[in-house]
Amino acid sequence: MTDVxxxxxxxxxxxxTHTAQGIPKEDLHLPGPDFVDRVLTTTDRSPRVLRNLQSVFDHGRLAGTGYLSILPVDQGIEHSAASAFAPNPRYLDPENIAELALDGGCNAVASTLGALGAVSRRYAHRIPFIVKLNHNELLTHPNHYDQIMFGTVQQCFDLGAAGVGATVYFGSEHSDRQLREVTEAFARAHQLGMFTVLWCYLRNPAFKKDGIDYAVSADLTGQANHLGVTIEADIVKQKQAENNGGYRALAFGKTHDLVYDRLTTDHPIDLTRWQVANCYMGRTGLINSGGASAGHDDLAQAVRTAVINKRAGGTGLITGRKAFQRPTTEGIQLLHAVQDVYLDDSITIA
Structure with missing residues (x-):
């Protein structure tokens, strides 16, 4: 096991050892081996959706724990193939992406329609596929920072996907259209029996003030999560909160003093717990993103993010560039280290 x-x-x-302040763990619907039976069977999700969700929870090194470790590789569109894959060009071949997810013990692999479609007959029955439907395409000049649909839900179903994923840039000038598109896509996915994953990201230059990026504030990301579960995302992906007080600093929207005075503190576990609370108190699982690769301290940073997520009541981590932008053996080691956090019974819910 990893020396956490x-x-x-x-x-x-x-x-x-932090004791959570604000939202007590007893109020949360926490991850566990029986999460689908205990929490999700009360929803309007069909038996086919529940079956696909259960298959994800039952796969990989975290099978049977109620936690998720997902490998996402959609950065070839989001950031350009050169930016994403130059550090390790072998992942330009989607087969190596699927193999990394398998060897890394992941619950699922999330990638583009083209990447997963290229290898679906060989791998869709071996590891659950999550097809990312929309992307921010950065070849357009000047960049316009929008999420564009790159495929249909029917195509995802036809290639054997267990789930679909999408991003909404909440706060952007295009967010209303993105929200309508993703709502329609998620409804269709549920009709076909696939579960849904929403990247609930904030995107607006106005969210940065006085050198602080409030796009990762607990209050604003918490509201993005709440919007995500409202359109029936089964899993919410969110950047881990790094600060709080976005509403106050930016002087817009509506909030409540109790969010800052009683329900959260400045501790990262309490900030992330507010993100969990906004996912219907954990009825929808929160997975935090692993973030960009920074080099030598990636392993420590990934483990830190996992510890905070787990102790806050989250459901896992989605770790991409930190894993695939390094030699394969090191990438597998990093994925296993993240998973070890969730396998370690001594790391408890705060």
Missing amino acids: HSLLGDEAKDLL
Whole structure:
């Protein structure tokens, strides 16, 4: 097992022993082996959706725990193939993406329609596929930072996907259209028996003020999560909160003083718990993103993110560039280290 204490360094005691403030764990619907039976069978999801969700929870090293470790590789569109794959060009071949997810013990692999379609007959029955339907295409000049549909839900169903994913850039000038498109796509996915994953990201230059990026504030990301579960996302992907007070600093929207005075603190576990709370108190699982690769400290940063997510009541991590932008053996080691956090019974819910 991974030496989590060593990787956390000086933060180990604080992160591993913190007692949550604000939202008590008893109020949350927490991950567990029976999560589908205990929480999701009360919903309007069809037996086929429940079956596909259960298949994801039953796959990989985290099978039977109620936690998820997902490999996402859609950055060839989002950031350009050169930006994503130059550090390790072998992942230009989608077969190697599927193999990394398998060897890395992941619950599922999330990628583009083209990538998963290219290898679906060989791998769709071996690891659950999540097809990312829309993307921010950055070849347009000047960039317009929009999410465009690159495929249909029917195509995802036909290639054997267990679920579909999409992004809404909440706060952007295009968010209303994206929300309508994704709502329609998610409804169709549920009709066909696939589950849904929403990348609930914030995107607006106005969210940055005085050198602070409030696109990762607990209050604003929490509201994005709440909008995501409203359109029946089965899993919400969100950047882990790094600060709070976005509504106050930007002087817009509506909030409540209790969000800052009682329901959260500045501790990262409490900030992330507010994100979980906005996912119907955990009825929809929150997975945090692993973030970009920063180099030598990627392993420690990924483990730190996982510890915060787990102790906050989250459902797991979706880790891409930190894994595939390095030699394969190191990428597998990093994925296993993240999974070890969720397998470690001594790391408890705060």
